[in-house]
Amino acid sequence: MHDKSFNSRLFDGVNYFLLTLVGLVTILPFIHVVAGSFTTVQELAEKQFVLIPTVWTLDAYRYVFSTNTLVMGLAVSIGITLFGTMFSMALTSFMAYGLARRDLDGRNTIMFLVVFTMLFSGGMIPTFLVVKEMGLIDTYASQVIPVAINAFNLIIMRNFFQNLPDGIEESAKIDGCGDWGILFKIVIPLSMPAIATISLFYAVTYWNTYMSAILYLNDTAKWPVQVILRQIVILASGLSADTSGMDDSFVTPPEQTVKMAVIVVATIPILLVYPFLQKHFAKGALMGSIKG
Known part of the structure; x- marks a missing residue:
């Protein structure tokens, strides 16, 4: 197989970057919602955006x-x-x-x-x-x-x-x-x-x-x-x-x-x-x- 040209590698790199960015934009808010449902009100008020709760709680559920x-x-x-x-x-x-x-x-x-x-x-x-x-x-x-x-x-x-x-x-x-x-x-x-x-x-x-x-x-x-x-x-x-x-x-x-x-x-x-x-x-x- 021939090595990819610089333009082809650049195109692939940009695609990977954009798709990763779109994936993060899509999945991070959902992770925040799930994590926020298990966190305390105080932590959620302080951090605004939570991906991993410091203190886990089931109060909301x-x-x-x-x-x-x-x-x-x-x-x-x-x-x-x-x-x-x-x-x-x-x-x-x-x-x-x-x-x-x-x-x-x-x-x-x-x-x-x-x-x-x-x-x-x-x-x-x-x-x-x-x-x-x-x-x-x-x-x-x-x-x-x-x-x-x-x-x-x-x-x-x-x-x-x-x-x-x-x-x-x-x-x-x-x-x-x-x-x-x-x-x-x-x-x-x-x-x-x-x-x-x-x-x-x-x-x-x-x-x-x-x-x-x-x-x-x-x-x-x-x-x-x-x-x-x-x-x-x-x-x-x-x-x-x-x-x-x-x-x-x-x-x-x-x-x-x-x-x-x-x-x-x-x-x-x-x-x-x-x-x-x-x-x-x-x-x-x-x-x-x-x-x-």
């Missing part, structure tokens, strides 16, 4: 988990995330597969309507009225059904299905497979990178459910973790909050460290999902690269 309400909220969020992701992926896959079929009559009109929803929406009040008329108020279904299909995710799935080689479906039909057999035995297994990627998008969306819960869930026992964490932060800040969903075991907490603990509690669960999808997620970056 004791406050955050001082009520069963948070555990219930985590269970609600996990349930909504799991069911919502499966429900959304099923609907998205079925619709995307249909729209990917070139022999489907009116598919261009349907795609126009799908794209139209990306540019224009009814707004908060009309959506609320629709949800109310459907009888979904104060039900978990209100967190899933109104947002079951994301137009952007649908378009990505459709494009991925369209780029699968046509010969695969033709061979399956010769072997006696019907449309459902082709979808579940051929298309879905070949589309795991796309499915894993879109599933992660849906899971993050459902896990971060906040506004729809505020609008449609009146029973505090049904609140997802994001809403409960907001109430905890408000209480920690000494502001007025709806405490009807909290028990009497709360004590006055350190405000800043509690906010950091709340960020960790809200982030870690969904972050733990990524390693299981990383293999397919990396391949998902090449969605649409297969040429039919």
Whole structure:
């Protein structure tokens, strides 16, 4: 192999420097938040930026988990995330597969309507009225059904299905497979990178459910973790909050460290999902690269 030229080595060096800088800018604030959630209020006030606490304490987490309400909220969020992701992926896959079929009559009109929803929406009040008329108020279904299909995710799935080689479906039909057999035995297994990627998008969306819960869930026992964490932060800040969903075991907490603990509690669960999808997620970056 020939030695790299000076310009090539300079280019690589600049790339390494910039990527390292971007990596530090990305990871250091997260490390600060995690470390700050384990440090004392005094140390956090003195140093402002903490990467390794001098004195470790669990006071913030004791406050955050001082009520069963948070555990219930985590269970609600996990349930909504799991069911919502499966429900959304099923609907998205079925619709995307249909729209990917070139022999489907009116598919261009349907795609126009799908794209139209990306540019224009009814707004908060009309959506609320629709949800109310459907009888979904104060039900978990209100967190899933109104947002079951994301137009952007649908378009990505459709494009991925369209780029699968046509010969695969033709061979399956010769072997006696019907449309459902082709979808579940051929298309879905070949589309795991796309499915894993879109599933992660849906899971993050459902896990971060906040506004729809505020609008449609009146029973505090049904609140997802994001809403409960907001109430905890408000209480920690000494502001007025709806405490009807909290028990009497709360004590006055350190405000800043509690906010950091709340960020960790809200982030870690969904972050733990990524390693299981990383293999397919990396391949998902090449969605649409297969040429039919």
